[in-house]
Amino acid sequence: MTLPTPLAVLVFALGVPIALLAVVVDPRLWSLGVSYGFLVLAAMATDALLAVPRRALTVELQAPDRIHIGETGVAEIRVGTTGRTRTTRFEVLPEQHGPLDPARLDRLEPTSGTGAQGRLVLTPRQRGRIIIDAVWLRWQGPLALVRRMHRFAVDAAIDVVPNVRGAQPGALQFFSNEAVFGTKTQQQHGEGSEFEALRDFTVGLDRRHIDWKHSARHRRLLCKEFQIERNHQIVFAFDTGYLMRERIAGIPRLDHAINAALRLAWICLRAGDFVGICGFDARIRSYQAPTRGRSRFASIQHAIAALSYNTEETNFTLGLAELNLRLRRRALVVLFTEFVDTVTAELMIGSLQYIANRHVVVLVTLRDGDLQQAVDAEPKDFAAVAEAMIAEGFQRDRGVVFERLERMGLHCIDVPSTEISVALINRYLLIKQRGLI
Secondary structure: OOOEHHHHHHHHHHHHHHHHHHHHOOOOHHHHHHHHHHHHHHHHHHHHHHHHOOOHHHEEEEEEEEEEEEOOEEEEEEEEEEEOOOOOOEEEEEEEEEOOOOOOEEEEEEEEEOOOEEEEOEEEEEEEEEEEEEEEEEEEEEOOOOOEEEEEEEEEEEEEEEEOOOOHHHOOOOOOOOOOOOOOOOOEEOOOOEHHHEOOOOOOOOHEEEEEHHOOOOEEEEEEEOOOOOEEEEEEEEOHHHHHHOOOOOOOHHHHHHHHHHHHHHHHHHHHEEEEEEEOOOOOEEEEEEEEEEEEEHHHHHHHHHOOOOOOOOHHHHHHHHHHHHHHOOOEEEEOOOOOOOOHHHHHHHHHHHHOOOEEEEEEOOOHHHHHHHOOOOOHHHHHHHHHHHHHHHHHHHHHHHHHHHOOOOEEEOOOOHHHHHHHHHHHHHHHHHHHO
């Protein structure tokens, strides 16, 4: 496709006043305007002939096989020319579809004799598959009077997968030793429920663990030492309703939850625990019974990555009741969800109270930084004051809900998206150390 450039249109339009002026001066000079028009058309035709032809171009796109959600990917693009030594500038527009923001061309540097090369920055919005069907190229002739365009098929497919990067070192702030990650077999002491041995009582130990009978027999204070159990059931329950589609830091709440759950799942499997998956909104969408072993991480990752984004309202009564029926023994249930106010949280509180009677429940939500910014912002007009009051009301309602849940014995985590992994891992280690499961 060959089109005139704005410069060519402007130059051709200048011929109109020239022709009119020539006719006013002498009617016999009308041919001067016609000749000017033909001269411009001839220059455009010459420019089109001198421009790089389509058959001399080759386009190569090297895209990554996968991109982790929350990160950006880079696709290398190379435009090659054959039989040409003149430097030509190209413009690139990818033809794409899928959960992706418009690809941004980082740079496309022309190189003499070899065309040009550059990078396309890809920013996914959610999990799924990105398809780049073709790349549109646009370039000009040496006189900048014509612009040529052509579509080059590339057919590149990129999978957007959950982020399974390793947990941050700060996640181990509760333990200085590698109690979970150690490669050697060692005894893990803590406040578990399995008796390990007796030791002399020292300052700092819990007086509740003093064994008075053996202390009287040996005539010195002896304290019980317990071993942390390794065969607990850990179930990750994901709310896949419409509230989890809200974006925080560019990606949905559900993907933040998935990234944190995968990191903790890997730690749980390394610690010898069983890990299961449950996803629900209006109905149960996915369920995988708790399994153990490091080799099961791939299947757990696949099951979590298959959780879809739904627009239905979450039915906590159905989802949590079904989960409670499927769990035959006491487990640690980590629920990733979201609520708006105390009214919408009533059904969730009732269902959580029912399941908390048998299991240890950790409720994980993401704190929206925009609410805090609205509260802390300096009011400049009445609209800003109204926004601050509404935001403070939402925060107060969330505080009331968390207070009720904590009185019921639940563990609540409400942190920004950047801190969810560390907070969740720390809470898991604390529950294990205290033997609450």
